[in-house]
Amino acid sequence: MTMLTFLGSCREIGRAGFFIEEGKESVIVDYGVKFLNPPAFPPPVPLDTLQGVALTHAHLDHSGGIPMVLSDPDVSLFCTPATRDLSVLLLRDMDKISRGRLPFSRNEIPRVKRQCQPTAYEETVPLGHNFELTLFNAGHIPGSAMVSVRCNGKRILFTGDFNAIESRLNMGARKNLPKHDVVVTESTYARRMNPNREEIEIDLVDTIIETLERGGTVLIPAFAVGRSQEIMCILEASDIPRKHPIYVDGMARKVNDILVKHPEYIASPQDFSRAMSRAHTIRDNRDRQRAVKKGGIIISPAGMLKGGASHLYFKMLYDNPKNAIILVSFQIPGTPGAELLAKNRVTVGNREFDVDAQVSMHHLSSHSDSRGLLDLLKKIPGDPEFYVVHGESESCDALAEKLKKSGRRAHVPEVSESFEI
Secondary structure, eight states: OEEEEEEEOSSSSSOOEEEEEETTEEEEEEEOOBOOSSOBOOOOOOOTTEEEEEOSOSSHHHHTTGGGGOOSTTOEEEEOHHHHHHHHHHHHHHHHHHTTOSSSOGGGTTHHHHTEEEOOTTOEEEETTTEEEEEEEOOSSTTOEEEEEEETTEEEEEOOSOOOSOOSSOOOOOOSOOOOSEEEEOOTBTTOOOOOHHHHHHHHHHHHHHHHHTTOOEEEEOOTTTHHHHHHHHHHTSSHHHHSOEEEOTTHHHHHHHHHTOGGGSSOHHHHHHHHHHSEEOOSHHHHHHHHHHOSEEEESOTTSSSTHHHHHHHHHTTOTTOEEEEOSOOOTTSHHHHHHHHSEEEETTEEEEOOSEEEEOOOOSSOBHHHHHHHHHTOSSOOEEEEOSSOHHHHHHHHHHHHHTTOEEEOOOTTOEEEO
16 A cells, blocks of 8 residues: 655645655655745655655745755665755755754765765666666756655655746756656646747846946846746847856856756756856955946845845946846745835845835746646646645645546645545
């Protein structure tokens, strides 16, 4: 009897975790964090039967607790090499800013690299006596994967976060997936339609050119993993890099260094390499002052203006109407980025700023929207049973209802709920 237990990511985004048991063996897929105060992790599970841990991708809502479930040095982590290296970077950063509030220490983070068995897309790996594991490209960020687990003659697919649309940075998720009996799917944008990506890119480039031509400087607060590199690739496809300097700051610098080592997870390694060669890497505050004075495009985390070097640039650029602050990802309500979009005013640190710089949004999503989710899921052969997670409660219900209307069986599980497969 195979049991699937949902440890997190139920009617929420954060602390993803799934536990599969068969006989006296078990497997964990993802084990993430949700940034509450203090940070929240999936509930503990017995680790004495654990045959392996699979990780869909590096974002901390999926990877943030992985060191906790690798306490046995004989248990291996299965993920792509890019996910391994990006996860270590993000875990170290989380440890630095958490100031000792995590249930594991910095000394436990190297387990991720030490115990990783790097796994390529389409590679099938046996685990113990009861399990086989295969990774498929998920198209979300470089190295992201859907995890397929075969057990007792059944196949369970964990989509993780996925995007079926190819971008300048990422190849789209694999669409012709094999037959599965159960699918555990994300639902992040189940109630949203994304604008046409090509049109967004054109509008983004036009906004940047208009700013530069009036003598302004462009600040693009962007996520360090994925979005910063995608912006670099979009700019590389335009004439901008040949006429204006592009600067990269914050953790995006280290992410760039990692992705250069894993070109097989990038849609066009040549374009990314060219973008890297043209970009100026910011090293210190003196470089930041020079970049602002000289003008150009500055790409810097954090993507929602919550911190990082983007705060430093914001304070230097906010009061000049020639400048532009361009947001390129969804801004969670309550974040500085959302406040800035709504009011042209924002609290940074302990000070409120009235913003004279032009503020605009060009949303580049790394998740499939409502149509994209259904298109990919409905094409999975085998009439699978769906379990909908990783979304606000309304998004989970919306996707489950759409799947039911198309004749599929769909459920929205709760935390710690178990199902027999």
